[in-house]
Amino acid sequence: MQKDRIKVYLLTGFLGAGKTTLLNSLLQQSRDHRNIVIENEFGKVNIDAALVAAQIENIYELTAGCICCSLDNELLEVLGNILRLEERPDQIFIETTGIADAGNIIGMFTLPDVKARFQLVSTICVADAENVESRLEEVTEVGKQLSCADVIVLNKTKDLPVTELVRLQALLENVNPLAYITATADGQVVLADMLPQEGRVPAPALTPSAGIASCDTPAEKTPHKINNVLFESPQPFDLQMLAFVLELNFNVYTDQLYRIKGYVAVKDSPEKYLVQSTGNYLTIVPAGPWGDTPPSSTLVFIGKGLKSATIDRILRPALR
Numbered sequence: 446m447q448k449d450r451i452k453v454y455l456l457t458g459f460l461g462a463g464k465t466t467l468l469n470s471l472l473q474q475s476r477d478h479r480n481i482v483i484e485n486e487f488g489k490v491n492i493d494a495a496l497v498a499a500q501i502e503n504i505y506e507l508t509a510g511c512i513c514c515s516l517d518n519e520l521l522e523v524l525g526n527i528l529r530l531e532e533r534p535d536q537i538f539i540e541t542t543g544i545a546d547a548g549n550i551i552g553m554f555t556l557p558d559v560k561a562r563f564q565l566v567s568t569i570c571v572a573d574a575e576n577v578e579s580r581l582e583e584v585t586e587v588g589k590q591l592s593c594a595d596v597i598v599l600n601k602t603k604d605l606p607v608t609e610l611v612r613l614q615a616l617l618e619n620v621n622p623l624a625y626i627t628a629t630a631d632g633q634v635v636l637a638d639m640l641p642q643e644g645r646v647p648a649p650a651l652t653p654s655a656g657i658a659s660c661d662t663p664a665e666k667t668p669h670k671i672n673n674v675l676f677e678s679p680q681p682f683d684l685q686m687l688a689f690v691l692e693l694n695f696n697v698y699t700d701q702l703y704r705i706k707g708y709v710a711v712k713d714s715p716e717k718y719l720v721q722s723t724g725n726y727l728t729i730v731p732a733g734p735w736g737d738t739p740p741s742s743t744l745v746f747i748g749k750g751l752k753s754a755t756i757d758r759i760l761r762p763a764l765r
Contacts, residue, residue: 450564451527453537454639455550457590458571459580460543463600466632467571468540474636478535483507483523485542503534520553528562537563544586547593548703552726567639570594570624571632574602574613581620581671585700585749588671591617592703592747593723594624595641603630620671621747623706671703674746674756678764681710682742684718684729686763691720692727694759699725702751707744708732712765720744 454471458464472480481503505523527534541550547568554565570590573580577599580587591597597617602610610628617626625642627634687709695702705722709729717740719732746756 450562451534451537453539453554453563453565455547455565455568456538456540456571457545457547457568457594458543458598459573459577459584459587459590462543462571462573462577463598463632464540464543464571467569467598467600467629467634468538470633471538471636471639475536479532481505481527481534481537483520483537483539485540485545520550521559524559524563545590546586547590548723549725551593551723555721555726555728567595567641568593569596569598569639571598571600572617574599574605574610574628577613578616581616588620588749589703591620591624592671594621596639597621597624597626598632598634599626599628600632601630602628619673621704622673623704623745623747670749671747672749672751674751674753676707676744676746676753676756676760677742678760679710679739679741680764681712681714681740682760682763683765684711684714687711687720687760688727688729690759690763691722695722695725695727698748700749702746702748704747705744707742709742709744710735710740 456464456468468482472482483505485507505526507519507523527537539550541547547570551565551568553559554563570593572591577587581591599610599613599617605613614626614628617624625638627638691705695705703723705720705727707720708717709720711718714731715734716731717733717735718729720727720729722728744760
């Protein structure tokens with residue numbers, strides 16, 4: 446069943462960033478596959494669907510709400526309808542509304558029944574080079590969308606000086622050190638470049654240091670208040686306690702903590718575990734043996750105004 450899962454690409458980004466243009470580019474490159482598009486517009490009339498209609502026959506339109514919240518059950522219903530099609534698609538492209546909280550949508554694809562039939566290949570966030578910096582300061586959803594992305598596409602860079610392009614790329618990497626970042630002038634991208642770069646996943650430390658090490662980005666470098674905290678420890682975790690403290694605090698700090706990702710060592714287990722959390726969903730799954738690497742834990746936390754001392758306080762009770 447796993448190998449027959451339908452591939453899903455999730456496109457996010459704030460209003461006017463260029464999601465539909467990028468979607469059309471991806472569809473052009475996927476003409477040899479059976480594709481379905483799910484369009485979400487926050488209103489009763491879906492204008493974007495008309496712009497995509499020339500590229501593809503099968504479009505599911507979700508309007509008058511956002512699939513990350515009020516339409517989440519409708520999205521699950523659409524996925525069920527797709528499974529009942531006589532000819533199932535090879536790929537699904539979901540374009541969210543510009544104010545969507547991508548974390549909750551990503552979380553839907555971690556549900557066992559959904560994950561058994563669909564593979565969320567990549568979450569792609571389109572950022573408008575002309576205003577992404579100001580949007581980060583003004584709109585909470587922009588920070589969440591960028592934080593949850595596997596790939597960030599910096600769009601509309603045609604008239605951007607090289608120095609400004611480099612600065613914006615550094616800004617985005619500061620917001621989400623886990624993402625692969627690429628730039629385009631007009632929304633034209635290569636589909637192969639839209640895959641997650643596993644090298645971006647924090648690697649276990651080769652030489653664990655004594656005690657706990659964590660660091661966060663200096664406040665003066667992040668006026669938008671989105672920052673990341675790196676947590677490292679050679680001590681193993683109690684698996685159940687780790688799940689408990691992460692789920693508890695993810696719910697408590699839901700407006701502040703956007704994403705967690707990394708590998709951890711677990712007491713009495715020879716395997717490393719991959720920890721991922723977005724929206725209200727947390728997964729901790731075995732990820733194979735440590736091999737020649739000494740077991741240790743490395744987690745990246747992304748959110749708004751995160752402090753290393755707070756992360757230490759949250760995780761310390763789960764260490765053994």
